[in-house]
Every structure is written in C-alpha cells, then in structure tokens.
Amino acid sequence: MRYLPLTEADRQSMLAATRAASVNDLFRDVPEAARLSGPIGGLPNHMGELEVERLMGAMAAKNIAAGSVPSFLGAGAYRHHVPATVDHMVQRGEFLTAYTPYQPEVSQGTLQVLFEFQTQVSLLTGMDVANASMYDGATACAEAVIMANRVTRRKKALLSGGLHPHYRDTTTTDARFIGFDAVALPADPTGVEDLAAQIDNTTSCVVVQNPSVFGHVRDYSDLAKVCQAKGALLIVVVTEALSLGLLTPPGDMGADIVAAEGQSFGNALNFGGPYVGLFAVKDKYVRQMPGRLCGETVDADGRRGFVLTLSTREQHIRREKATSNICTNAGLCALAFSIHVSLLGEAGITHLAQLNHAKAVQMADKLAAVPGVEVVNGSFFNEFTVKLPKPAAGVVEALAARRILGGVPVSRLYPGEMDDLLLVAVTETNTESDMDAFATALAEVLS
C-alpha cells in the first residue's frame, strides 16, 4: 500500500517494543464481538493510481462540465475565471497540509493570509471587521441571525422574500432546533417588498439579500435607519461577492452584519462546495462574533506577527458557553479567495464587476427580444429573472439536450411555485457567441 511506510520487519520490531503479541492484540479493549476478523467484506481491495483514475474519471465524464458548454447558472454559485496562479499557490503543501494555526511560531504564513483575508473582506463589504471565514454563505447567514438574537436579546428574525431559499431554510432549521422565530416573507420576484412596515420592537434582525435571489439590487440605507430606530440589526446577505466591486457596499448602507458567499473569488463551482462564508460586522460587535479571528501582535523580539485571538468566544475554550460550535472553517477556500482578490486588486475588481454587469445587460436585451420572453428586473448586477411562456424546468431540460445550461428554474428553489420564471446569470466567462447561442436556442425551444 503506497501510503504506508512501515515494513513488515518494522512492524515486528515495533510490536516487540510494545510487548503486544500482534497488532490485533493492541485492539484487545474492543469488545471481541465487535472486532472483525479480517478486512471488511463488501468493499474492493486497494487499487493503484491508474485504476482509481479510471474509475473516477468515468464518473466525472458522465457530467456536463459547465465550462464545456454555454452556461448561465447562478443562484448562489457563479462560474468565474480563476487565474492559474490561484490553484497553483493553494496547492503548495505548506498551505494545503497545515492544520489550524494554533502554534503561531510555525504558522505565520496561514496567519498573515487570514489577517489579509479579514482586511479584504472588511474593505469589500465596507464593514469594520471580518472573521477568518465560515463554512458558506448560508451558514454565515444563520450564524448572523443567531448573533443578532444574542446582541438584541430578542428572538424574532425577519427574512426577506429576496433571500435565497437555501439560506432561508438553513436559518429556519436552526430556528426550529435552537428555539427562535424566523419569519420568512413570501418570495419577492419583482423586488418590491416593504420590510420596514413589518419591523416591531420584538424584531431582532432583518435579513435582506443584495442583489436578491431574483437579481434585484436595492439601496437599504432607509431600511437600516428603521432597524436602528426599532433596535433591530440589519443583516445584509450577498451571494455574488463580485457585486461588491461595483455596488455601494452594505457597510455604507448601514448594515450591522454582512453574511456573504465568497465562492466567486478563487473557488470553483465544485457542485456546491466547499465554498467560503464571509462574515463582517461593525466594530462594536466584535466580541459577539462566531468563528476564528486573527489579530496582529509582536513576538519576543518585538517583530510584527499574527495570532488567533479573542478565542474566549470559541468552543475549545468556552465549551457550552461559546458563541457558536464552529471549529473548522474554510481556510483553504479563504486562501483561494484572498489570492484571487490580490491578483485583481482595486483596478481589476472594479473592471471585472463592470464587465459582468455590462454582459448581463447585453444578455437581458438579447433574451427580451425572444418572442414570449419578458425580463422581470428593472435593476440587476449580473443575474436577472425572466418570465417564460412555458414552465422553466422543461425549457432548461430542452436546452440541456442542446448542450446549453440555460439558467436555474425558479421552481428548483421554490418547488411548485413560479414555474414560469427562470434565473439567468452572466459572467466574464460567457462569450458573445455563447449569449447568441442561448438566445437562439431559447427561441427554438419556446416556438
């Protein structure tokens, strides 16, 4: 077995040192009835690399890779071009195969990356401070609500009808088991809901998504003021982090907490994970945050260095009194995010965001010209909703048969509802000919 360095001679001499008769003898504390007598049945024996590659390659080949066809899927996961540098750096063993940086003297690389990541997230969201990442956007959203309940000592969260249903459901799952109210408003495909009227003095927080799951972009500055007046926190969710390169950031609108999905930077689609949750807050809430935080300090020689800090919030110190049970986060995905953002820089991120928006505008116009198709959105970033004269799920299947991944049917996210709506996302990876092919194929499928 290629991963096991012990030779049979090693095993024998080591066994002698342990004074055990055999390796099986070392398992003698396991009740005998539960000990298998040899390798477990029903599974194959070991394989060489070549055989594993063949087996897994065959599975991979059964999928349509999004990059191999014109692809317009979004709804919380976006296909962006990731520069070659990102994956090359991420695969350096010193990053890939290190543990959580609990020994700072031999983890300054990871720690400085986290410090820079926290700064990048703070800048992008327009917030004071960010943590070192969460599992994904949906769990970051749920944790934000739990944190708001803690800060306000209230137990009723108001979830916008523009919030991604997976984020909504992740939050309501927590609500059921942790014991708080998560009031989810009806789906808001047209982007007109009025949340301010529904806030009262028992509301712990209002959760909005910008752009919304239907693609609408809104200015929430007025809502932030209403929240503040009623003692509720405003949580702004962002599922397309690239939008932060173009839109007024949530911090400038008055958000108290930003919970976002960072996959768009540096991370592949990966069929849904692993991704990287972003979590940023106003300064005054730092000690109420979940998750790891990296801070600057000095070493014994007075040189700048970094450590994990404020860990008295965390489970390994506080146990049942911790702010969250989170332990592992998304370290390597945060690194990929950070490298991609570093490559883009100020000029690149602004340019890329504008490019995405412009291409989406072009696509919206092309689709609006298809007979029977109506663009629902008055505003959007790089994703919008269209209304079709037929159920969108069937249309998407018919497009897939023509090798075009033509968006996400809204009914996939809201079963049994709004079956004529389709979400269409456009990024820098979509060429002019991709867009034309999509519009043409859609016209054929609808005719």
Added chain:
Amino acid sequence: MSMNSQGRPSAIPVAASTDAVTGTITGNRGLQIEEPLIFEQDAPGRCGVDLPEIPTVATRLGAVKPRATVGLPGLAEPQVVRHYTRLSQKNYAIDSGLYPLGSCTMKHNPRLNEKMARLPGFADVHPLQPVSTVQGALELMDALAHWLKTLTGMAAVTLAPAAGAHGEMCGIMAIRAAHEAKGDSGRTKILVPESAHGTNPATAAACGYAVESIPATADGRVDLAALKAKLGPDVAGLMLTNPNTCGLFERDIIAIADAVHAAGGYFYCDGANFNAIVGRVRPADLGVAVMHINLHTTFSTPHGGGGPGSGPVVFSEALAPYVPVPYVTHGANGFALVEEAGDGPAFGRMKAFHGQMGMFTRALSYMLSHGADGLWQASGDAVLNANYVMAKLEDVMTASFDGPCMHECLFDDRFLKGTGVTTLDMAKALIDEGFHPMTMYFPLVVHGALLIEPTETESKASLDQFIGALRALAERAKGGDVAYFQAAPRLTPRRRLDETAAARKPILRWTPPAGADAVAAE
C-alpha cells in the same frame, strides 16, 4: 569599491545598519524572507489580471450608486506569486514533517485525491444544473454513501454537513427531532464526558440542551455507574467520543449504549477518532445511534490551514427517518436528488446546495486507493505507531493511563514537576527540533496534557527521530535548563508571540497609515 584580481570585491562592504534580531541588513535570514502585508505593496492602477474591454451599455443598477473605491492594493502577478510563496514558507505542514497533533489526525494527503477533485466533471459542475447532466456527481455521492454505510454498519447517511462540528449539530438535531416525533418533550439534557472535545458541549448547548458532565474512572474511561445514575426521562442522549480523547477504547461501550437506549436516550458517537478503528470495527456493532465522520481525519482530505472540512453523519435504523435534505436516491431514470424536506419527519437544510463535493471526491479517492485491505492495515499501523511511541517514552515521560492505547497516546506533565518547565515550553522546544508539537492541554482531564498522534503515514525512522528528540528534551528539562525552554523557539520565523496584547487591544485588519488619503489626493 576595490576589486581583487578575479574581479570580486576584496572586502565585504559594511552596511550602515543591520537588523537587531537577524544581524542581516534586510532582516531576512537566508531562506526565511520577511514579507510585508499585501497592502504594503500597492501601486495604484497595477493589476495581476488582464481583462477584456467593457462593452458600452446603459447600466441597470436602479437606485444603487456605483461605489467610488474599494481600497484594495494593486500588484502584478509575479509579486502575488512571490508573496504567497514566501508566506507558505513560514508554515509547518504535514508535507514538511511529523505533525503529531493528537485528536486532529495529521496524516499524509495523497496528491491523487487533489487531481481527482479537479477533474472538470467534478470541479466545474454547477450545483443546480439539471439532474440529467450531473449523473456522475450523484453516482460519486452514492458511492461515498455506500462506503460510509458499509464501514460503519449503519442504516443511513447524510453527506450534507460542512464539517465535524456541523455534523454534530446534525446528529443532535436528529435526536431532538426523534424525541419530538414521539411527543417526548421532557428530555432537556445531554450527557457529555469531561474529556470531550469542546464542540460537543457547544453543540448540545446550541441545540437548546443543558449539558451535564459525566466523570471518568481512574483508567481514563467513562464511569458506567455514574453514567447510569444520571440517566433518566430527562436525558435526550449521550455524546461520547470513541476511541476517547485520552486515546483509549471505551471497553464498556456496548453496556453504555444499551444503558442510554434503555433509558430512552440516544447514543451520539463523536467520530473524530474513527480513523483508529476504520475497517476493523463497525460502530453499529458498538450500539451507536448516530455518528459524524470527519472526512479530513479518517479519509485524509487536507486540513488546509483550518478547513474546509466535511462531516457526513451516519444513522441507525431508528434515526434514519430524520436524515436532513438533500440526499441521493435511485430513481427510474438513474440517480435523483431529494432537495426538499416535504411533510415527512426529515428536517430541513443545513447549508446551501448538497455538501462539500470537493471533499467527497478526495475521500472516495482515498477509500478506493486503500480498499478494505488497505484500511485494515492503515488503522493497524496507526495504532501500532502510537503504542510504539508510548512504549519508547513512558520511562522518561509520564503516561496518563495504561495501554494499550489506540491511535494516540496521552502524557501529562508529572514528569516536569519541579523542573520549572511547562507543557507549553516542551512544545516550543520541539519546534526548534523541526517537529510540530503534539496537542497541548487537551484533554482537560489530566494536568498539562501532551497528546501525541503519529498516524499510520509516519515511518519508523521518523518516529525514532521524534522519540529521540523528546527523550533528550525530557532529560534536559529534568537537568534544570529552564532558560533554554523558556526562550524556545529560537529558530522560527517568529518567536513566542504576545497573545495577551493581541486580545487586549485587538488589531484585526490592516488600516491605511494616517495621512495616506492626503497623499493619494495630491
């Protein structure tokens, strides 16, 4: 400058100033190169990517204004590559050497797994593509589920949780849902041994349970009599790690499980240490009702400096109805994906999409590579390596409990008594010897714990070098050389860091130096 006849400088020029710590001009020390923050390398307008021109369109941003600036620095690609390369060189990693972090399982991460995870058919697939276009991805999830169910002997599995602690949440939620389905609302407590991982009590508390601690016996195991005394109609379940965090197998495990279930509770097994027994013992045969599995500890998905993880959860027949969405089923047209909980007892979603697919591919690649015979050998070697380390150190250090241990061995600081050297000092001295320290001060049930987990991927030569270093350090500590230990580490990119100062006045991000705006505006 004067030159000698070979054209080389005849004298080394003396710098005006040298770094007080390193004695070099730059503050660098050979391969250890000081690296500023990325924000300190900014040149406005510089960019590490080349992008196409933006088509001219009328924007559709509604009432939202485009932002003026973000504040990010501009660097070219070579600078970015050098930045992250230099930072990487300040990390210790399993690729560099022995990383004996007990309970964390730092084993070799095969690169084949990385290659498999990057196949475009897995990495470049959108989670909401039509199910007809992702049959291979669902097949992979189904195959992983089959392996996990076979290895554990359990009835059902969810792949959804994002990490071990998230898996714990899932398991405790299932227990709660099961009690609720029976109309049993009187169960308000979860029992947790004192030696448990911090996530266990944090999870139970997060799910609204009161946490009650159960004591250990003198041999490092759960006190069965004390446990039985606490069981009753108010106990929802027991969370127990097995092998436990002292590296010992709970001999009474079947009796423990029976007692919990007889009292109407459920036995949650924390599967963080499943790697010790994988392929040799099926948790179902131990009476487990629900258990999470850390794919990174048992099936070698990389730790990545703190994630991403993946925490599938296996369930007994009794808890199987409560598996959360989504999950894969076998339909008439191949594999199907159930994404909505509907009206059944299954509870809803725990994260967006379908779980940590990139970790599934790596874990399955590991499983296929090992096979049933390789897993048998791997868990055997893991346990042998730990027992070998324990046997070779127990005369100079103090083992907390009698062996055999499982995949890790636990020492406490009695051997340091009166020396002035602490567990922390020992750990820092090990760093100078080129090793990552063991887990320190955990579990909490012994004083000054040193928990060593070598894993099966260490050679005997590597273990012998580690053992030699630890023995010599133990002797040196007993010899009274306290100052040596307190000054360690000396040879690292940074020496001991002031954690108190970091927490007292937290600096959690870079901020532009004062006056930067004024300069930029000029």
